[in-house]
Amino acid sequence: MAEVSFKGVKKSYGRVDVIKGVDIHVNDGEFVVFVGPSGCGKSTLLRLIAGLEDITEGILEIGSRTVNELQPKERGVAMVFQSYAIFPHMTVRENMAFGLTIAGASKQEKARKVAEAARILQMEHLLERRPSQLSGGQRQRVAIGRAITRKPSVFLFDEPLSNLDAALRMDMRMEIGRLHRQLGTTMIYVTHDQVEAMTLADKIVVLRDGQVMQIGAPMELYHEPANRFVAGFLGAPSMNFLDVEILDLDGETATVGNPSLDPIRVATRRRPFRKDGKAILGIRPQYLRAAQSGKGMLHGTVAHAERLGSETVVELTLRDGRNLIAAFDEDKIFEPGDALELTFDTALAHLFHEEE
Structure with missing residues (x-):
């Protein structure tokens, strides 16, 4: 597990400033949700942590290390994407073991870690199926299972439930909450859905136009919003x-x-x-x-x-x-x-x- 700290982090594409100098601290083992409207920069922040984007200015720390110059594989993070990003020609077992295969893990180690992840996600009976034989929720479990097998210090979730119907979203939301309680690993979760933010988060970071509007516990933000934007964004129906x-x-x-x-x-x-x-x-x-x-x-x-x-x-x-x-x-x-x-x-x- 690890802490994650943004210190004056900026991200620009040419003359366009997407992240405008943010300071965010995620405690070890904390579940933090980045929330805000489309285009606010929340997914960009996640990609900066994962090393999929370069930081323009500022410092990003994971644990005790500054990771600005580290490659994604050196950061100890695992990312679960909105699109699942699982291979259709592989079985569930092969998909979940893929990261370990790339890392050169032994057959015994892969078998052990896949079995452990399958047990945690209650999907032992699905290991020999292919993605085409799975529901949307089961495919999302495969993507999460692949992340679990890597034993990351930080889990990153990029709107993982947006492709699911309402009933499945609720089920998977509860599943992710249970997973965090069981693993105790630092998790950073991006969504535009305030229900996911309010129900899952230990701490919410509300973003707007690449800037942090407010950071705090869900009910703190609900009852004591720092400004009209936060007040109107959290709560349904809106304030x-x-x-x-x-x-x-x-x-x-x-x-x-x-x-x-x-x-x-x-x-x-x-x-x-x-x-x-x-x-x-x-x-x-x-x-x-x-x-x-x-x-x-x-x-x-x-x-x-x-x-x-x-x-x-x-x-x-x-x-x-x-x-x-x-x-x-x-x-x-x-x-x-x-x-x-x-x-x-x-x-x-x-x-x-x-x-x-």
């Missing part, structure tokens, strides 16, 4: 953002409101605001509750409702014409055109600057 006016300031609280929102007091969380200025109020859909007539804070009309069994998601049109999403943790019936008042715990709301 609501409402334009509000600062009506009053008192220490670390502000009174805010707009035509759809009765004046409320919210914490500024040490962000500097000015009276009579503008701000953005963030409220998660799950924190909104239906209120009795005349007792709500927010006022709107139901535009659309989706009953999902254990949850009902409602889109409202507010008095000022803007839309808002509420998610109720029960099966309620709402009809388009219904007037609806909402309330929420103001301690759970966030106040952001317009430019965040």
